[in-house]
Amino acid sequence: MSNQVALCKGDLLIIDDLAENLRLLSEILKIAGYKVRCAVDGQTGLMAAKTSPPDLILLDVKMEEIDGYEVCKQLKSDRLTADIPIMFISAYGSIQEKIKAFGVGGVDFITKPFQAAEVIVRINNQLTLRRLQQQLIEKNQQLEQEISDRQRAEFELKQAYSALEKLAYLDGLTRVANRMYLDKFLHHEWNRAKREQESLALILCDIDYFKNYNDTYGHLVGDRCLRQIAHALSKVVQRSTDLVARYGGEEFCLVLSNTNLSGAMNIATAIQDRVQKLHICHEKSPISNYITLSLGLAAYIPSQKTSIKHLLHMADKALYQAKAAGKNQFIVAGEQVCSISHKLEVRSKI
Known part of the structure; x- marks a missing residue:
């Protein structure tokens, strides 16, 4: 079990304007072995995410000035933070709120009060999915590079063969055909x-x-x-x-x-x-x-x-x-x- 937890550790950012929620959730996640950063409002959370992009963001829906939906939209519109999985947290779990959360780019929705074990499992699942996606992207890039390298090698080989063939058919002194x-x-x-x-x-x-x-x-x-x-x-x-x-x-x-x-x-x-x-x-x-x-x-x-x-x-x-x-x-x-x-x-x- 410890190996599985170690495999899923990551850098998390919690954005919530309630200090008690921040304290409670950060303690749970730190005990589980995660690195945790906290932001007390949406604007601070946006700056933290762009300065040092985390592996996953836990985002409260109801916040003053900028709510969670708007924060999510801005994160998804920025190339630097667009791929970060965002899990919404809310005391209200209506169907409309969940639909809106997924609509702006959220990957999960946790309703308060939450169970620690459930939160950790959901986070682990999202981080695992993200790692697999990154591995797939890296593998695709590797394959594309290999294909590109092979095509370049084939092109260079054809050029070399063409040059050799041309030399074989040229008169060495006059450079016209032999x-x-x-x-x-x-x-x-x-x-x-x-x-x-x-x-x-x-x-x-x-x-x-x-x-x-x-x-x-x-x-x-x-x-x-x-x-x-x-x-x-x-x-x-x-x-x-x-x-x-x-x-x-x-x-x-x-x-x-x-x-x-x-x-x-x-x-x-x-x-x-x-x-x-x-x-x-x-x-x-x-x-x-x-x-x-x-x-x-x-x-x-x-x-x-x-x-x-x-x-x-x-x-x-x-x-x-x-x-x-x-x-x-x-x-x-x-x-x-x-x-x-x-x-x-x-x-x-x-």
Whole structure:
């Protein structure tokens, strides 16, 4: 029994304007092991409750100036004291008084004269309920925190995985897509274009006389040149459905979804404009004082009779023809086009 009483001990506040009631009730509760504070009127009780919120309040109904109902309303309207259980005490126990007491937020109603054992049991019950409610709130908060932590951990894990995946698919030098991602992306776009019967274009780019450039300026400068070219290509090709990738060495590959030969030629012209404006000096180039590109273009709607390998072969063949024809130009698979002066001139068939 002593363990049960110890478990239910708490800090109590009695608000009553009759000194005899305060003395009698406080003695009973102190003997039962509670810490007891007393307030001789409603205003003093409000200040005491807000200054140091108790575990439970015993509140007399009939008091001068501010009655118990008004005190209860004010306590329940304050976030600091709203959750404190309030037990009303009254010499009058009419149904109307009890209904009003519960209506303003009371949890129990004790009628005077009261029995000590009954008062203690009722207080114990209310304190036990409050502790259980607090434990439930704390448990819910703990669960919410755990859920939040788990969601944050999952989000961070996804971000980390995404970053790792991105790193795995990026070329370490130029920061554009690498060959592995190019193969994956091209396979996806090929199947999509085949399914939707849209044209898929491919542009292979090669830096002219890049070996001479490396031999003249050194590999560190050569690496910087590769990065500049990759950045220029990325500025021209900005649709989320397109891709710029390093194909190998000084070669780059552009995959252009839903793009026909005419659109690919416009992109090729824009690329040469962008590279020309970089003015990357190349003293050992036989054709220009600056870095230039040769490009091979191929585009068609995928079918059962064609393949990714065939599209790559056509673009590569066009690139070979562009370099063989004097470099610094683009060749469309099926026809040769000079783009040095941005004038399209059909020369020969591949």
